[in-house]
Amino acid sequence: xxxxxxxxxTLVQPVGSPLSLECTVEGTSNPNLYWYRQAAGRGxxxxxxxxxxxxxxxxxxxxxxxxxxxxxxxxxxxxxxxLSDSGFYLCxxxxxxxxxxxxxxxxxxxxxxx
Amino acid sequence: xxxxxxxxxxxxxxxxxDVSMNCTSSSIFNTWxxxxxxxxxxxxxxxxxxxxxxxxxxxxxxxxxxxxxxxSFLNISASIPSDVGIYFCAGQLPGNQFYFGTGTSLTVIx
Numbered sequence: 001x002x003x004x005x006x007x008x009x010t011l012v013q014p015v016g017s018p019l020s021l022e023c024t025v026e027g028t029s030n031p032n033l034y035w036y037r038q039a040a041g042r043g044x045x046x047x048x049x050x051x052x053x054x055x056x057x058x059x060x061x062x063x064x065x066x067x068x069x070x071x072x073x074x075x076x077x078x079x080x081x082x083l084s085d086s087g088f089y090l091c092x093x094x095x096x097x098x099x100x101x102x103x104x105x106x107x108x109x110x111x112x113x114x
Numbered sequence: 115x116x117x118x119x120x121x122x123x124x125x126x127x128x129x130x131x132d133v134s135m136n137c138t139s140s141s142i143f144n145t146w147x148x149x150x151x152x153x154x155x156x157x158x159x160x161x162x163x164x165x166x167x168x169x170x171x172x173x174x175x176x177x178x179x180x181x182x183x184x185x186s187f188l189n190i191s192a193s194i195p196s197d198v199g200i201y202f203c204a205g206q207l208p209g210n211q212f213y214f215g216t217g218t219s220l221t222v223i224x
Contacts, residue, residue, distance in 0.1 A: 042216055102147050103204070
């Protein structure tokens with residue numbers, strides 16, 4: 001079974017500072033990978049998804065970007081954080097080619113921008 | 115993005131009672147998923163549904179994929195304190211994008 005790892009678990013950053021959150025996948029190859037943001041413990045907003053190395057689709061325009069340098073690595077970045085970037089960031093993965101392709105989630109990163 | 119309407123928004127029930135929550139959409143989904151999330155953790159998959167009309171159980175949990183493919187419900191029987199958390203539905207359109215409901219917060223009173 002696949003496992004999604006995320007780090008760091010928590011992060012406090014000042015406004016205007018850069019951001020890099022990392023997600024790695026274990027136990028599968030060529031997964032689809034997703035970044036979500038969750039505000040106030042409710043409602044997951046899809047930010048980015050990737051079907052392969054170097055392939056990124058953005059769901060909403062924002063201050064963030066994503067990259068997939070390796071098959072099992074997905075990175076969420078920002079050059080300058082805004083207060084509104086605070087939230088709980090979740091990475092998820094699934095098998096694009098499998099009939100049974102439910103998503104599995106990582107433990108999340110709590111980001112606080114001050 | 116797609117809108118999934120999940121209800122109720124919150125529930126306060128006595129231990130031992132049954133729980134029912136549902137999701138509806140204006141779009142037809144290929145897959146319906148139900149997740150549970152504990153505070154500060156990632157959602158954990160409870161049940162996955164892949165066919166219209168499918169009824170699937172996982173212990174005390176039962177979920178169904180609506181015939182119209184635009185809705186799904188989740189039932190929890192004989193609730194216990196550890197059922198506390200936020201429950202999310204998620205629908206998958208043709209392709210790889212998933213869309214989530216707004217969540218149902220469940221509180222179980224011992």
